[in-house]
Amino acid sequence: MAEGWWTYVVIIVAGFLATDIWRWLGVLIGHRLNEDSEALYWVRAVATSLVMAVTAKLIVFPTGTLANSPLWLRLAAAGIGFAVFLGTGKRVAVGVLVPIAILIAGLLFLQP
Amino acid sequence: MSSPRGNLGWFFTGMRGIFSLPAFILMTSYVGFSAFALESGLTRGEAVAMTLGIWALPAQMILIGTMLGNAHIAASFIAVTLSSIRMMPMVASIMPEMRTKKTPLPVLLFVSHFIAITSWVFASRHLRDVPRDHRVAFFAGFGMTLTLTNTLIVGVSYGVVSQFPPVIAGALFMLTPVYFISSIWASAVQPVVKIAFVIGIVAGPTLALIVPGFDVLVAGIGGGTVAYLIDRNRRRKLLAKSEAA
Helix, strand or coil: CCCHHHHHHHHHHHHHHHHHHHHHHHHHHHHHCCCCCHHHHHHHHHHHHHHHHHHHHHHHCCCHHHHHCCHHHHHHHHHHHHHHHHHCCCCHHHHHHHHHHHHHHHHHHHCC | CCCCCCHHHHHHHHHHHHCCHHHHHHHHHHHHHHHHHHHCCCCHHHHHHHHHHHCCHHHHHHHHHHHHCCCCHHHHHHHHHHHHCCHHHHHHHHHHHHCCCCCCHHHHHHHHCCCCHHHHHHHHHHHHHCCHHHHHHHHHHHHHHHHHHHHHHHHHHCCCCCCCCHHHHHHHHHHHHHHHHHHHHHHCCCHHHHHHHHHHHHHHHHHHHHCCCCHHHHHHHHHHHHHHHHHHHHHHHHHHHHHHC
């Protein structure tokens, strides 16, 4: 790790600027888009696909403690949870609590 | 103001979003981040500056990773900026819904800093229920409160919470993806969003095996384009049918 003030330079340049230039570009692009234009349909599709790719990767390739849990348990928790969510009127609380309950039950059951 | 509630009122309404499931989930993630920062040798001040200045958890983790490896600042910049490209379509997709014709550009540039994945989902769900004139104020109320609260959490929990017990840590980690899955699906109004949702979920992990490092970008641009084309085809057929009838 580098020392003192240099770390803050790294945070500002390689952190703040490296991230916010994309936000600012997004504003400039979004500023020109009209609601319900064809281009906005495309941008929405790209944004959604991107976010869901990140999301699915969190389940399939987790970091930290979950990395030691079996993939089938994580997939089953997410899959069954989503099915229950769809079948019970699409309540977000259901979509969150059911998979978490399945995951915790599985983790406790598999504990050595 | 023609509306009974002014911008300040809507700003406070946005602030109240801090008492919500997604905000709670993100706070637990940031407690985890402060433990990770301590473990990695960052000072409290550096962890706080990173949270406030970057405000994107994956980018923060990547920056720490490159700093641990004593990477050159240019290498850190490239690694972080590649992971942050996703911000561009995310921000662009909510701008048309958020701004009015009169919203000054500097205001939007400032507010964009508070857009990250959680606040993007929040905006996709709730902006449509807010009168257009007050959407920027509403979002700023939520986004700024969420960012500042989590910055505070990182500062306070630094050195206090070392680690959660494994089962709790696992459950907290899992909260983020399952929340995104159900809330993004629940807030999807246009079919194109649902098509992109399914393609993204399949493409993300698959492409991680095929083009590691660029998986999210390819899944986003490629998968999003495929979803758009499928949806455009669907809309054209629908239009042809209604014209024939």
